[in-house]
Amino acid sequence: MKRVVITGAGTINAIGHNVAETLESFREGRCGIAELDVRDSERLSVTIGAQVKNFSSEGLFNRQQMVLYDRFTMFALIAAREAIGQSGLEFSGELAAKTGAVLGNSGGGMTTLDENYRSVYEDGKNRVHPFVVPKLMNNAAASHVSMEFNLKGPTFTVSSACASSNHAMSQAFQMVRTGMSPVMITGGSESMLCFGGVKAWEGLRVMSKDGCRPFSANRNGMVQGEGAGVFVFEELEHAQKRGAEILAEVIGFAMTSDASDIVMPSKQGAARAISGAIQDARLNPSDVGYINAHGTGTAANDKTESAAVADAFGRHADTLMISSTKSMHGHLIGGTGAVELLACIMAVRDGIIAPTISYEEPDPECALDVVPNEAREAKVEVALSNAFAFGGLNAVLALRRFA
Template sequence: MARVVITGAGSINPLGRNVAETWAAMQAGRCAIGPLEFRDVERLSVKIGAQVHGFVPEDHLSRAEIGFSDRFAQFALVSARQAVAQAGLVFEGELADRAGVVIGTAGGGLTTSDEAYRAVYAEGKNRVHPFVVPRLMHNAAASQISIALGLRGPTLAVSTACAGSNHAMGLAFQMVRSGATPVMLAGGAEAMLCFGGIKAWEGLRVMSADGCRPFSADRNGLVQGEGAAVFVFEEYDRARARGAQILAEVAGFAMGADAGDMLTPSVAGAARAMAGALADARLAPEAVGYINAHGTATAANDRSECAAVRQVFGAHADRLMISSTKSMHGHLIGATGAVELLACLMALGEGVIAPTVGYRVPDPDCALDVVPNEARQARVDVVLSNAFAFGGLNAVLALTRV
């Protein structure tokens, strides 16, 4: 089986317009959560979120790309171009035929749907823009990237709620490792910060109205974000042969289902995914220095996730660091694992552990080193990235320093 490495990373998210800005914000412990700004926000009970401000599509994308794309696909395209530029790849000939794209998203073009519904139901209009369908399809982001960069290999969307990015990146990893393709672009994209998007989430009563405080005893729910991140997954020997910069090795991946409750997380399911990723990577639990937590700041997730970490790591749970960067960029739902992978790359490559900001009160149910409020310098060789979705779907990646 081939070894798989990451040779490019790109992102636009609430913390930054690229990877460097995102890392700087994570290192500074900056929180991008603030008042939501969009139409009808006054009719919501949840009025905070982490938006990407100042994004002007015309600065990044062609007229045709803008015409065919919802905001989520626009974020994905910008991120993919950054990642490929860093990797220094040009997709031509056989490489173009074999390389593909897999992008996770939960809402797809949800803003497009929301606006079209508003037009026909609320405003009584009898027509919507002709490109509503190509904009709202969940595969739009993957397709737009394939078209823009000329990738003709396996290209698809993955939609597994809050684990979409990790499933997408896990599939890309497995495809490159198996030899099915030498290069995949993988990540996630989400843009559901609009009236209908938040209104639906309000109904679940899992959202915080005042802030995201993962692992803190006074946490009261998740806060949504938006954005995208895309990575170049490349076969190791190929990357070495062409002298590419290697950001990290993707060493293992595991996914599974709780087969239990639609919303309540399972300790056993989360533990099985973490242990599975380590087994897939042939790594001992003691090798792990940092876990990027799912850490949604809901009462149930954080308690359950910490119990799962204890179950998998035993005494080593007290020696590793675990943080939730959702405290800074919010929960990007289908894109969250991709943006959180940036924190993993920063830990491995820069020796900086992103903090859990907003942490105020210790919770005995979350008594781990959650890197509260301030980033930390530390050398780590192995990291895990957790994602546990509604629907009971779990996906964990293991990465190592090369």
């Protein structure tokens, strides 16, 4: 098996238009949740979200590209440009032939879908643009990343709700680890903050109307976010030969299914994914110092995840740090694990633990060190990133400090 390292990272989200801004927001505990700026917002009962504000596609994409790109595709391309730019890689010849892009996404081009439903049903038009399907399809972002960077290897999209990005990154990790590809571009992107997207989530009655407070006793639901996170996963020897900067090492993953309920999480399924990632990385539970929690701020997720961590770590659960950065950037659904991996990189590389902000009241059912409200300096060798999705689909990644 090959060793796999991260040599590039890129993002755009509600708390930062790039990695540097995002990490600064993590350190400062900044919240990107605010009033939604969407059409017909007065008809929504949930009017907050973690939108990417002050975003303009002007100068980033030309007119021909704009016709083809939904907002989630633009986010993926922006993040990919940053990640690949940092890596210093250029793709041609054999490297291009073997390098691909595996991205996570749940909703596809929801903005495009919403706009065209309006056009047909509200405005009474009988024709839509011929590129509507290529624009809204779930694999649009991965395909456009492959085209922009000449990636001719395995390229596809993983769609498993809120675990999409972690599933995608796990697949990319496995491809590099087994020698199938020397480099893979991976992560996820999502943009569901349009009228139809928010209205659909309202129906689930899991949304907060006033903020995201993971693990706090007075939490009352999740808050949607949007954005993308993209990474360069590279074979260690390949990276070292070209003198690349290494951000962290990916050392393990696990995926499980609850096989029990379409929306209610399972402690057993989550615990098996956590333990599986530790075992795949050939670690002991005591080696893990930090977990970026799924931590949605719903009553069901947070207590179930806390119980799963307690089961997986036993006595060591009391010494773990576990935080939910969704309290800052919201829940990016299919893109959430990708943005959250940045917090894990920050923990193992910089020794800074992102906080769970908006934490107000301890909950006996979430009796863990959730790093409340303020970032913390701590030396961490190994970090886990949890993602638990509707449908009972779980994916956990393990990172290690590279020295």
